[in-house]
Amino acid sequence: MMNASVSRFFGVIFGLCCLISISVHSNTLKSLDIFDIEYASDLVISSDGDTVYFVRHYMDIQSDRKLGNIWSVNTKTKQMLPVTTGDHLDYAPALSPSGDRLAYISTRTGKPQIFVTWLSSGKTAKLTNLSSAPSNLVWSPNGNSIAFSMFVSESKPAPVSLSGKPKDAKWADAPIYIDDVYYRRDGGGYTEKGSTELFLLSSQGGTPRQLTQDEFNNGGAVSWGKDSKTLYFSANRGENREFTPLGRDIFKLTIDDGVITQLTDRVGPDSNPKVSPNGKYIAYLGFDDKRANYHNNLLHIMDIDGNNKRILSADLDRSIDAIEWSDDAKNLYIQYDDFGHTLLAKQSISGSNKRSVLSKQLGGQSYGRPYTSAEFSVSAKGNLAITYSDPSRPADVAVVTNQKTTILTQLNEDALAHKTLAKIEEIRFPSSADGKEIQGWIAYPPNFDKTKRYPLILEIHGGPVTAYGPHFSMEIQLLAAPGNVVVYINPRGSSSYGQAFAREIDKNYPSKDHDDLMTAVDVLIEKGFIDPNKLFITGGSGGGVLTAWAIGQTDRFAAAVVAKPVINWFSFVLTADSYPFFYQYWFDKKPWEDIDGYMKFSPISYVGNVTTPTLLLTGEADYRTPISETEQYYQALKIQGVETAMVRIPDASHGIYRKPSNLMAKVEYILWWFEQHSQQQDVK
Numbered sequence: 001m002m003n004a005s006v007s008r009f010f011g012v013i014f015g016l017c018c019l020i021s022i023s024v025h026s027n028t029l030k031s032l033d034i035f036d037i038e039y040a041s042d043l044v045i046s047s048d049g050d051t052v053y054f055v056r057h058y059m060d061i062q063s064d065r066k067l068g069n070i071w072s073v074n075t076k077t078k079q080m081l082p083v084t085t086g087d088h089l090d091y092a093p094a095l096s097p098s099g100d101r102l103a104y105i106s107t108r109t110g111k112p113q114i115f116v117t118w119l120s121s122g123k124t125a126k127l128t129n130l131s132s133a134p135s136n137l138v139w140s141p142n143g144n145s146i147a148f149s150m151f152v153s154e155s156k157p158a159p160v161s162l163s164g165k166p167k168d169a170k171w172a173d174a175p176i177y178i179d180d181v182y183y184r185r186d187g188g189g190y191t192e193k194g195s196t197e198l199f200l201l202s203s204q205g206g207t208p209r210q211l212t213q214d215e216f217n218n219g220g221a222v223s224w225g226k227d228s229k230t231l232y233f234s235a236n237r238g239e240n241r242e243f244t245p246l247g248r249d250i251f252k253l254t255i256d257d258g259v260i261t262q263l264t265d266r267v268g269p270d271s272n273p274k275v276s277p278n279g280k281y282i283a284y285l286g287f288d289d290k291r292a293n294y295h296n297n298l299l300h301i302m303d304i305d306g307n308n309k310r311i312l313s314a315d316l317d318r319s320i321d322a323i324e325w326s327d328d329a330k331n332l333y334i335q336y337d338d339f340g341h342t343l344l345a346k347q348s349i350s351g352s353n354k355r356s357v358l359s360k361q362l363g364g365q366s367y368g369r370p371y372t373s374a375e376f377s378v379s380a381k382g383n384l385a386i387t388y389s390d391p392s393r394p395a396d397v398a399v400v401t402n403q404k405t406t407i408l409t410q411l412n413e414d415a416l417a418h419k420t421l422a423k424i425e426e427i428r429f430p431s432s433a434d435g436k437e438i439q440g441w442i443a444y445p446p447n448f449d450k451t452k453r454y455p456l457i458l459e460i461h462g463g464p465v466t467a468y469g470p471h472f473s474m475e476i477q478l479l480a481a482p483g484n485v486v487v488y489i490n491p492r493g494s495s496s497y498g499q500a501f502a503r504e505i506d507k508n509y510p511s512k513d514h515d516d517l518m519t520a521v522d523v524l525i526e527k528g529f530i531d532p533n534k535l536f537i538t539g540g541s542g543g544g545v546l547t548a549w550a551i552g553q554t555d556r557f558a559a560a561v562v563a564k565p566v567i568n569w570f571s572f573v574l575t576a577d578s579y580p581f582f583y584q585y586w587f588d589k590k591p592w593e594d595i596d597g598y599m600k601f602s603p604i605s606y607v608g609n610v611t612t613p614t615l616l617l618t619g620e621a622d623y624r625t626p627i628s629e630t631e632q633y634y635q636a637l638k639i640q641g642v643e644t645a646m647v648r649i650p651d652a653s654h655g656i657y658r659k660p661s662n663l664m665a666k667v668e669y670i671l672w673w674f675e676q677h678s679q680q681q682d683v684k
């Protein structure tokens, strides 16, 4: 029998152990912590460079929505102040030219409306009473008006209406008649008939005036002429526009008479027009359309009348994502992805080789998976604000001065500083396919000990032409938290490495990108801290394609989770929302003209090889990679007698993480599936 003091001793030890295990436990990230994440977006820096306005996003646990308010941060004192407050979403802030007012869109009264806050008094006015959501607010240079875009619905009666319904009878809802090419849009549901048009609103409020009114979608990013009498916009106004999805051009609209003049006309898209502050030039992005899976979006300028077009970034083998003019109109600030990082550079308009990188630390806005995603804002004096990326934090606001980056906000110190997070380390290795260098990142679980052996999760990005990088990712962190090493790479076909690298998978996907992924697993195993019996694979969208492809080629994985995949390219092209793009840019022929070609690249063709236990997970309202793809694979795996299950997420679109609880569910199902099959490996 144990005496009292011995029992007290063991009691204390037991208590201590519990305490230790509780504190270790509470120090690692949990899926519920998703609700504590904040991040910055929609940056606007004041013309004197003293203040940055931004949207401070937070997750509302009651409504399961991402909300946000506008805050300001002083670039010298770092003091933060609220501009708006309340449980709704205030977004798209636009500073008036004199800097005294902030226009923005807010859902505080229900439907999104345009509001203005006078910054010195804090007084706020609701300027509109619109029936659809406005977007792309831009102040005229004289401060008198705000241009914006909005959807205008075209009500057309159905061609058939039933007669004979008795009074008070309850009949089924009327059938839905569809004859549009684009009849449903991922994240937007089944579309209404109509078009997006440009509007003009007095900065004092009142009734907005519709500036464009034809069958084309004229809405989108606009730029004002210096005279405040003209607008420059990009639209696809071609005859066969639905089937030439990249046919955008730049147009000038004269507000007084409504005359629209076309300024660009090549085969290929021209977009993002930005009029220079002196009113002489238009900078824009575009490329010659080669019907390839990927094109670098090149920086161009032309004279304000459309003459003298020239490319400024021909020597930079990267795609430009965002542009802003310097106040003297001699330079442009450009943002682009490079080796998984997002860079901000200054580019002279006088010669393409006059370019200097100002910061390599942009990012942090894709907190679900570690995609590149960033923004910047530039003031009249050349002060620069960026969304700052750190592997252990979602986007904060920072300023860049003389190529030095200073972080202004600490939006997640309360939620994350006391957590032990996975450390992220870059790896580069030659692919087994052909020795091509591949870049990736390893996430080490909290308290990693290299003398132990860990399960390995390979997590694969989608797109397929996108890029991961050393950016904060709730999914990667949560997969690593219980003790898994996670590896994520940019296989060939990813962006940020130049056009040739992205085109390695042009009409050839999946192919050697699969070898790149398998080499990453081999490289990790060689390091000695991976249990080779506990290899797991997962990926979403394009990553779901590659996961399903991999298990059709190898049985090395103990389990797989295939999220929102394409399983059969033939059916995908005929059910996905952007089908005019997919069949023309990802394939050489129409599906029925090349059934063998489509099936050769379809994971369903290799389902007969699969033995890996496979969980499928897709949103039921995913119209990008429709759930019918998932269902095909599920039923095929069942027919094959392979262990499988299907997780259907009600109402979720392709962007599963839009609702925080859906992101929780996704990660928890992945971890649960892998845990089941990890235990089976222990029993073997």
Ligand SMILES: CSCC[C@H](NC=O)C(=O)N[C@@H](C)C(=O)O
Binding pocket: 461, 462, 463, 464, 466, 540, 541, 542, 543, 545, 566, 624, 625, 654, 655
């Ligand atoms: C492979 S089919 C197209 C899927 C989609 N691509 C574009 O929309 C995709 O891969 N999306 C990625 C970015 C994702 O959802 O992670």
